[in-house]
Amino acid sequence: MNRSKYLYLLVLTVAIIAPIAIEFVRGNYRWQLLPALSCGLVLAISTLVLFKFKIKLPLLFSIAIGLGLIGSIASALLSYLFPVFTFPTPTGKYSVGTTSIYLVDRSRRELCDPANTSNRSLVIQVWYPTTDTSGIKAPYLADPLLIPSGTFSHLGLVKTNALLAPPIATAATPYPVIIYTPSWGGYRTDNTFQTQELASHGFVVIGLEHPCSVPMAIYPNGKVIYGNLSSDYTSSDAAFTKLLQVGEAQLILRTQDIQFVLDRLPEIAKHKLFKNNFNLTQIGIFGHSFGGAAAAQACAIDSRLKAGINMDGLLFGSAAQHGATQPFLFMNSDYPRPTAADLRPPHHPHQRSQQTDAWGYEQRDRWFRQHGGYNLTLTGSAHMNFSDYPLRSRLNQDGGKISPQRAMAIVNAYTLAFFGQELRGQPAPLLARVTPESSDRQSTSSLFPEAIFENYPQPAP
Template identity: 30%
Template sequence: MRLFELLLTLSCFVLLIDLLFVTRNAKKTDMALGIGSSILFVVQLAVEGYRWQMLLIYGLTGLFILIILFKHAKKRMAIKIGKPLRYSIASFIVILLALSVCLMVYLPVFHLPKPDGAEKVGTQTFHFTDSSRDEVLTEEQSDKRELMVQIWYPTENRDNNKSEFLFPKDKEMFKKYIQTYSNSLNLPDFVFDYWKYSKTNSYENVEILPSTSPYPVVLLSHGMGTSRFLHASQAENLASHGYIVVTIDHTYSTFATIFPDGSVTDYRTKMKTVDERRKIGKIWTQDVEFVIDQIEKLNSGAIESQFQGKIDLNHMGAMGHSFGGATAFNTTYLDNRIKAGINMDGSLYEVENRDVINKPFMFIRSGVFKAWLEEFKNNTDPDNEVIKQLSDELQIMKNVINHQGNVIYIEGTQHFNFADLQFYSPLIKLTGITGDINGSRGSLIVNQYVLDFFNKHLKGTGGNLIQGPNDRYPEVKFIEPREL
């Protein structure tokens, strides 16, 4: 709960006690409470903003203030309430207050955790069109592949700008954005309206921090059906440690992607078969390769920007979650421009001719990986295509370990502990898509191992955490080749 939300809730409770259980006629006290609550009401709306989870608090506060005014009017009717009715009314109102508090606590206005690097973080968004590729996920034959790309980078923030909101600031754009989510989930639009208050730790369109040498770059792909917004905290953390991070929205594979003209694309991806997975995987891989081309143009000045000469193209990494993690592996394998990569809990969609990888790579798996591994070994069926693919994937992991790479899993995590969804609501944990681990703790661990890996392989520093078990992070378990 935000500060003035909490204060307004407490004042509402105090008004309830005063009206029902203070028997003496204390006009000054009543009026002081009414005025104080009115001020809190106005301040909360003006400073923090309305959100629907507070509707019961708003309504009860307004009702209590009106009762106080009526109670002390010159001409009033004396209304006596017996104890049974008084306690019944109080109990009912307390239940309403508790319901409102639960809505505020379990559907909170969340902010991204602060990055732990030394630098402030800037961000800038680009709209790229690949004129060489037709868009195959729409019915319009003239459509070309369009991507929204957000870049995060170190900054001084000389103008002392305020940190940015996570979602689009423009009201119409934001409305279209949440409508796409609500339509996909068959929920009313207002359910997601409070997302407009969620803030990042980044500053939009500020100047990049001057440096004597260019910054290494990491490309980051989201999971299937999510978006780049769900990996903003990971991007911010890397940027605060001196990286340029490029997050990609893979169009039509997100719940919603909003473009500069106000248009919003929804989810249109089909992946019912292995072949369909490979087809989409190829599109995503081409997306990453195209974005690398644009990064090169930004660095050379072919695309005018502040990033000219600031990007270290010789030290480039790729990472992703779920399907984006599989894309990070595939792109790392195929594109020589990428020097190291990380797959966060993603099953590979392409395993043929991928058995030997000669670059540093790290698989970070969720806490169920070890149990899944044991179950898989006990149910091997060489004639089953899925089992064969999984067997090939394990062989790839074994080869990764043998080529300066790592395979680790984090106890207590589930699939979406590798994205920012765990910060949106405590209710997420009840669905089982995040694990028992505290969300902030899980995020910290992932960020530390991602940073340590890229520090070693892109900067030539660090690498202590990925050497083996560490007492600071007992949740992290390392897989040996003999276990695969």
């Protein structure tokens, strides 16, 4: 083997190991790089052995080259499937700031405290407009305890677009406030793509996290409260019934949390970062999945909320039967309305899932008959397309055929249009009323052909 071949091996070795070393120094090493690192080290050792002992077998040279390439390809593939992703850049005129605030509700006990001696406590996340353009970017997972081990450990390296704790941007008029409430076992950061976008357009967004619901509620003093909610409702009739019962109890707990935060908003607005720049007369709410149910129920029982969005959530509580009088937008994933045949016994997992789908259609129909409202169906989407989850892996995070970035762009556009109209009085062409002559009452936006939008007028008294 001539010197040029040794040089090829050396160059390939450096090309594989050097970028990994740089990532390690930056604190960005992740398990996806392990195949390339392992093969790179084997290649380095092989190069030294071949050179030192003047081994000239072409086969060994080819094996060494092939090993290096296989490791690099494997790491590239794994990094593609499990990326250290970036969030879409917010499109508003403001930069985004974020901070967390610890609140204690001294009127309630913490249900998940085994000793039942502590008060109900919440850690909320606030996203808000700022004019600062430099600073430390907030991590996606704020506490190291939340970083998963194994396959999704790379999430600990993900940064958001928001800056940590800059002052709020000064404005001529205070900013409307929007509350975000997450899914069944969701965290306050699960819709960061949406909270950042709203903040960049001049809204203050407050993300809630509900202890007893999330797997781990982590407090500033290091205390951890563990939740044990089951999401099984399809395995048996008993599981189906139990989930409905637990859902009603969770709804009470979460609406109490929402009302507690509403009560504390005047105090939160006085925080040194916010300088009383909250418009406390214009408050909206949105949520994903069960968070959408909590948003709807909160609107039904609290008039301080002026508008709400339910993103692909079944309704519970009084809102399931009677709705709410505030302007309301439903966003739905792309699933057909179950037929009578789909709902016939015998009961089985698919049939139970179909039953909840049918209830969703019935609940929205009833809401629109009683109060009017808006209905958006995102074609090609699945349940998790209304959250950050599809960004976490390209294998399966319950996203549909639509690309995660495209779904996020559409969700953000309609969210901004809705809250801009309802909390600021801004014109919203995306929400334009369908003419009465249209029998199917559907309108597809030229900007977003994947969005099937329906605008139901408020019924006459």
